[in-house]
Amino acid sequence: MSLLCKATLAGACWLALAGAAAATQAGKPDAAAEEDPFLRLKNIPLYDDGAIGLSLGGQLRVRPEFSRHPVFGLASPDQNNGLLIRSFLSADLRLGPYLRGFVQFASGQAPIWAGTPPGTQLDRLDLQQGYGELTVPISAGSVMVRAGRQEMSFGASRLVSVRESPNIRRAFDGVRVAWIGSPDTRIDAFLVRPVLPRAGLFDDKSDPAQAFWGVYGTSAVPGIPALKGDLYYLGLNREKARFAQGTADEHRHTVGARLFGAAAGFDWNVEGAYQFGRFGSADIQAWMASATVGYSFAGMPFSPRLGLNADAISGDGNLRDGRLGTFNPLFPRLPYFSEANLVGPANLISIQPNLTLSLLPKVKLTLGWNPLWKEAKADAFYGPAITPVVRTAGGAGRYIGQQVSTALEWTATEHLTLGGTYVAYDPGERIRRAGGRSGSFAAGWATVTF
Structure with missing residues (x-):
């Protein structure tokens, strides 16, 4: 065996x-x-007084995928029909009111995959999370200290996310400290390295070429009950970073803010960030502005929500001027714009009008159209791994192409979710000249969580 x-x-x-x-x-x-x-399996008392308890959890997800000409046919392989199987098993041990230990094992299997699966899809068995946590009450809330391997996600997951769609979610090794003042008020500080997933047994490790640190705060806005806000600083050191300008060591700092909330049928999530630092001998000056807004018609059949997602993400306007203008989205949610994972959030202008319908109380259908442009013509088109796609820098036009997506999800029970998506995409003239072609992506999934 x-x-x-x-x-x-x-x-x-x-x-x-x-x-x-x-x-x-x-x-x-x-x-x-x-x-x-x-x-x-939850809140199992290990002693009669219940001061020490154990909760067990897990997940099994089966996801077939069918991809034709991924990344407009500029990625390899040209077609990939895959079967992904993901499973988690976790144990949450609470030692009294202040101490906690959490362990989660993950297995990602890809029994059907064209070529060699990446570590994010094939990781036979490894430690996904394993940390100790101390929470101490203070007069103004509580302070939490967590050390070990852990997942992190902040805000709208535009810059720090768990990377949900692949078999193996993103994790970090390091230390995280948080002050929690109320359910709406929290400040996190952290110093970590991202974990590199590998295909073997218990062989994942911290990436020695990257260090990531920062402070992230969120709070309700005083005097405006429907409005909340985030402020953050994020720092990244990365060896041999690759952009269209070249390859060099990257020392990047990000400062940003986000406003979000909902009232009277409207919902909004607006964020902006500025980046500075050094890329080899070049200065970094980059920026990002993103917005997700919508209105829900609660009294109409199917409770439709009309939404608009818009992103403007800077690129490098001149590859030889001693300045790097390409925004680095750090550790974003993937996929970012659709399940097809067609493009990464760098050097990009994107709009995505969309419609969500509640066909049944637990069944939602979402339709979207998403044209894409390069923000800077001189810079390259960046794929989902946030690396420049060959032969796409420069050119006379900015238009990358478009995608049309549909997604259907049914929350059958508290523990079972079924879903599927289909995305069709067409390249613009600039991408066609680089060898791009029309393509499509389809996937379905069944997830059992406990």
């Missing part, structure tokens, strides 16, 4: 034993536990 099979069998036995232990501790299950058997 392979090591993976043994680990999977051990995990299954562990869950079964934990469930039996929970039932033994609780005695006769209550009505809620009878209705939802997964509740038996």
Whole structure:
């Protein structure tokens, strides 16, 4: 029996034993536990007084994908029909009111994939998260200190995200400290390195070529109940960073702000950021402005929401002037604009009018149209890995192309979600001259979470 099979069998036995232990501790299950058997895995008391307790969790996701000419046919392979299987298993141990230990194992399998799957899709078994946490109450809230491997996501996930669609989510190794004043007020500070996922068993490691640190604060805006705001500073050191201008060590600082909220049927999420620093011997001066706004017609059939997503993300207007103008989105959510993962958020102008319909109380349909342009003609078109695509720098036009997307998702139960998406895209003349072609992407998924 392979090591993976043994680990999977051990995990299954562990869950079964934990469930039996929970039932033994609780005695006769209550009505809620009878209705939802997964509740038996939560808040398992390890001592009679309940001061020490254990919660178990997990997820299984099956996701077939069908991709024709990914990244306008400028990526390899030219076609890829894949099957992705992702599973998580976690244990959350609480030692009294202040101490906590959390462990999560992840397995990403790609039994069908054209060529060699990247580490984000094939990672046979590894530690996804493993940290210790201390929370201390103070007069103005509480202070939390967390050290170890952990996921992080801030704000609208435009710059720091867990990277949900691939098999393996993004994690970081390091330390995070937070002051929590209220449910709406929090300040986080962190110093971490991103984790490099690898295909083997327990071989993921911190990326020695990158260091990431910052401070991120969020709070309600005084005097305006419907408005909340974020302020942040993020720092990144990266060796051998690659842009259309060349390859060099990158030392980049990002300052930004976000306003978000909802009132009277409207919702909004507006963000701007400025970047400065050094790229080799060149100065960095880059910027980003993004907005997601919408209006929901609650009294109409299907409760339609009309939305508009708009992004302006700077590129490099001159590849030889000793200044780098390309914005680095750091660790953004992927995919960013659609599940096709067609383009990365760098050197880009994007608008995306969209419509969301609640066909049934738990079934949502979203339709969107998304034309794309380069912000700077001299700079390249950047793919989903935020690297310049060959033969796309320069040229007479900015138009990259367009994509039309549809997504349907059904939250069947609290634990089961089913969904699917289809995206069709066409390149503009500049991308066609670089070898780009029309293509499409389709995917479906079934996710069980407990």
